Amino acid sequence: MPILDFLLPKNAKKQKVILLGSGALSIGQAGEFDYSGSQAVKALEEEGLEVTIINPNIASVQTNKGLNKRVYLYPITPFWVEKIIKIEKPTAIISSFGGQTSLNCVIGLAKKGILDKYSVKVLGTQVDALEISEDRKLFAEKMKSINAPIAESHAVSTVSEALKTAEKIGYPVITRSAFALGGLGSGLSETATELRKLTQTALMSSPQVLIEKSLHGWKEIEYEVMRDKSGNTITICNMENFDPMGIHTGDSVVVAPCQTINNIENNMLRDTAIKIAQSLDIVGECNVQYALNPKDYSFYVIEINARLSRSSALASKATGYPIAYIAAKIVIGFDLLELKNPVTGTTSAFYEPSLDYVTLKVPRWDLDKFSEVSKNLGTQMKSVGEVMAIGRSFCEVLQKALRMVNENEDGITVNVFKNTSDEILEKELLTPTNLRIFAIYETFKRGKTLDYVYEKTKIDYWFLSHVLYLANVETELLDFFKPKVKKDNITAQEIYNSYKLITKDKLQRLKSKGFSDFQLTKIYLSACLNSKIKLTIKEVRSLSFSIRELRKKLGILPFVKQIDTTSSEYPTKSNYLYLTYNSIHSDLFTKKNEKSIITLGSGSYRIGSSLEFDWCSVMASGYFKNKKNDSVIINCNPETVSTDYNASDRLYFEELSFERVLDIVDIEDPKGVIACMGGQNPNNLIQPLSEAKVNILGHSQKSVDKAEDREKFSAMLDDLGIDQPEWISAVSLSDIEGFIKRVGFPVLIRPSFVLSGTLMNAANDQESLDYYLSLTKDISADSPVVISKFILDAKEIECDGIAKDGEVILSLISEHIENAGVHSGDATMVFPAQKIYVHTVNVIRDIVREITKGLNLNGPFNIQFIAKDNDVKVIECNARASRSFPFISKVSGINLAELACKVMNDEKVKKILIDESEIHHIGVKASMFSFQRLDGADPVVGVEMASTGEVGCLGEKFNHALLLSMESTQVKRPKKGILLSTGREKDKVKFMEVVDNLYKLAVPIYATKGSAKYLKSRGYEVNTVHWNRSPRAVDVISGGKVDFVININKNLSVDELHDNSEIRKMAVKCGCSILTNLEKVIAYLKACDSYEELQDIENCISL
């Protein structure tokens, strides 16, 4: 019997298994666990088990309701899991599909004896092995016992021990902290001073720090291992980091399979990986990381993860082998031999995939969103997302991946370092940042050698030689096209003729090396067009169409290949596809009779576009898959559920670029394309695709344009008599002056798009306005600055809904806890809204009706409002599915994404009238910030979005939902003490509303001077702290006297922000809970009244 005895149905009743999720997305723990968890749920349900999911991440696919599934949106802590165990009485718990969070939780449950108490068995790898894998000292001992080499390393728990150890093993040394995800508190120290600083920080969040010999310049290599209870073991995939040791794997460019190691090295590392899995009695999946000496055959084991990981998700997508799905079958008792390889359907799951293509992962950083954060990469992970490219040459995947990750179409030829001096360029090579690959490219373009770049970067010659090759190609093309005199105007015909001159063979070669039509056009333009003339992306794109025409005429087209795990050794029906120019023949794949519907996914996760848009894409593709339509997905993000080939009838793991989507449209000849479910990234393609005569389902291009074009939208609102905050699009400083004179401060400043993304700021006075304007390059007709009136003390309200032919089908209203001014992606959202006047609701519904009519919307939308008293203004309208769709859907019980698909598919839908007051529970969506990973970032929330993830919790009372969502986003009830600074006089007064709640928490209160004085004058006892003299505010934090920091800005002036930022940064460094928004503080402190009541609750709410 494959399935374990105790999991078999008892008295015809299915057995229950708890599966822990990973909570909110944060740096180091992102969407990959929704993919793993969703696959596990499928695998478990197939075997007749009932799954209980505990995960507050409401935007995840795994927290969707299901037939054999119960979903609890609760914090993943032993306390809450125990409560749910009491309710559900599960037979077993699975820890390995929810990242570090779930692993730590299960270790906690075991240590507290909770699992024994309720006889809940841990499935898969057992807790003692998990502990060995997590405790670096135990791990080192284990590795020694099986003769697996590990770098000389020592666990220390004090700074002086650390210094002594470093003396012994010699600098440079690496410090790593135990029990931490994403390498938190890790770093390289070249000197004792650096080490002292680093260990001090690390020891604050971890009891143990490891000091290791630095392996700078060694190759970093990983193996994914699968092992069943009988000991059958395979390695699914190996992966190699483009960047050598020293940069966190999560921040490294990663190639799979390994490219620069030979058969001897491969099997040496593979053998060790299998030996390690055996020694720890792994049942399921584990990942082993190595450092490999580039100069001889020596190596070290760096660490293992005895669970599914970011790398295992990547390996699944790279090979097609569904690691999490198979691992889930294994943990419930199957042997690998009892399972089939799901990709072939006929061969054994005991199989190591063979690839006939190469994949490349490139991380996505959003460091520009944080003004003060260091851009340097090191052993602490900073990236917020990733993409993966598949192709048949390294140049092809490198180019594809670099285009995928930055949603502009420039890729490696973007020329960010064109005007950089040689000295600075050299520094970029020596000190890696998120832009190093572009610096390498530029260095080669300036004629430097492979040896030169290798010496600076230690990146393997093999990788570098491909970058060099591409740089040479560009240089050569520039030479080839170079005219005698540059022109002021270039026509499409000229580009067509010039590339025709290159000859078919060479153009084919350029395409097979990954150059896009857009890039080729840009190269031509930079060779021939007067450099003073700047063309917009739209103009370049339109010129690039000439190369597409030329290619089609010459028959230079990409071909479709399947990912089949066997390199074609066996025939396959695989629906997992990619496109390549290194081919002359497409693999055959089956289509349904109906024409296909293509859903465009969201691309890389990033700040502002994350899991929630993958949820929307998965819902859309699932909807069409279940209908008789042929459902197709295009996406390039390996962390997602949408790139699980089960989510659609066909998955193109491809670029979401104009060129590539058109290629796929040419191949598919679809009924239509859905671009409004994957967030802004695919939404931006609506205009060019419509112009290329592609049928876009849902809103027309005209509607989208009218909603997105500020001028047009604003004019429409004026026509309809709908109020909006005053704004101008300033093309000169005098424009701005005039505007300020008219409306006064504060104002919002939004510069035009720059490569790094927008930097939006709020200015309170002339000084801060000048400062923020100085950050933007120039103000001109080409790059205007949008300035709008910033309305203080106003509520922000959102309406999510669906419209059909301009008529509202459904609209649901939610409110923010924070006043307007906090980006809607960072704000805490309440649904159904609790504190809006009935009149306001009515006004909003009227406005929604008029806007949908005015824009003639036909699909999903989201409209944002601000309301002060009964005065309602419209901020913006998104003619697409919004970030809050999964939250609103799950709380209301109406699946907005599916409803949107019905409308877009032209099916009959009835108007849904819903009385929001009849929704039983209150949902609170809160944002998760990853400031702890971003050294130097100021953890203040404002108009620019900074959060990396979100949770949504339910409660019968608002207070309960709020407390749960706060706990799930690491805002924990204070235990040691609170540091207070309450901002403006007005805020101090307002704060008095909750001051008694604060003191009820019964912990010492510290306050900065002004706040302390205010409290004392009203008879409250408080410890005063100072900026510059003892007791200093920052010392109180670093000394561990407080674990909760409330820090409200006085105003938006630059100085004020700087002063307080020291406190906030220290709070983040020391792992304190931190709140910086007054309304949120008030709501939280009020909710704390219900803390005991919530703790005593017996009935947790399930979906």
Add this chain to the structure above:
Amino acid sequence: MSAKKRILTRAKECKKAYLELSNGIKFEGSSIGANVSVSGEMVFNTGMLGYSEAMTDPSYLGQILVFSFCLIGNYGIPSYKNKDFFMSKGHESSSIKTQGIIVSDIYDGCHHHDGGISLENWMRDQDVPGIAGIDTRYLVQIIRDNGSIFGKIVSEDAKPQDKSKFEFLRNFNNSEYVDPSKYNLMPSISTPRKVTMGNGSKKVAIVDCGAKLNIMRMLVERGCEVELLPWDSDFSEIQCDGWIISNGPGDPENTGGLVESIKKHVLVSGKPILGICLGHQLLSLASGAKTKRLNHGHRSHNQPVFSIPEKKAYMTSQNHRYAVEKNSIQPDWELWFENANDDSVEGIKHKTKPFMSVQFHPEASSGPNDTAWIMDKFVNLL
């Protein structure tokens, strides 16, 4: 060096080459390695690494090898550090045995610490041609779907192949598609004279049908004295503690009197015997079992085999077209290993005597070492 490779000029430098298949399909690519025209049986290997091991593996004699993986040559060719018979790891015999190779993308450089020269230079040195720029996935599908298919590598002003290179080439006519398994390949590949290596208390005789060097390396590492014997030796005169019948190319039934002499002189000795790959087929034939030709065989590093007595699975490296017929296994022998994908015979064992043989390669190289324990098991029997 690749640094000087230029896209607009390179096309001029690199000569076009064509792969003409016996079913009429013609592929165009660019010539790599030596400018020689060759013909051979088309086979593919899906291993992602180990091209130097594969190309020197004597079992590929007479074949044009297609690497399904798209990037070949990345780490160059391991240098010949050891001047002795064993050479260094990464080489399974002293020269390239494939007729030619077909790849998608070749890396013409060598930066690996253990790399002596680049793949292309090595091929030039040894007069072996190849074609790059081929859609190897498509080609693999053609080979897979056609079973037996033969090919020619041709290019403008290419030299004909030097026929003195291997004995069997004397039969090859450049204008024909030739099936190497129609010939007895043993004279071409077996050692012409007895070679002894290693020193130890136990002596192993290897019937050299094209033995991979790693078989010898592993035995010597395990303290054996190894005697490599020409295929047509008089085995009755050999004094040893055990026998290995090695891997090699071709049809096991087309090996002259080899099966007979194994039956008469090796089996009767009663000493431990291990058959590997072709050796497994020869031993099976000698035991009375039959062999058959598979559609396209197994050539990869990821063949799953299942040990029936142990109920355990292993990942193995394989390179064969012929297999033992399951229902022909003699009553005093038993099925030992089975392929987990297609149930074909992967190993048999004598029920009472110390005779065993495996279709896969316990010596790996290239591929996984998971079944190296079979060599231990064999040595322990001696």
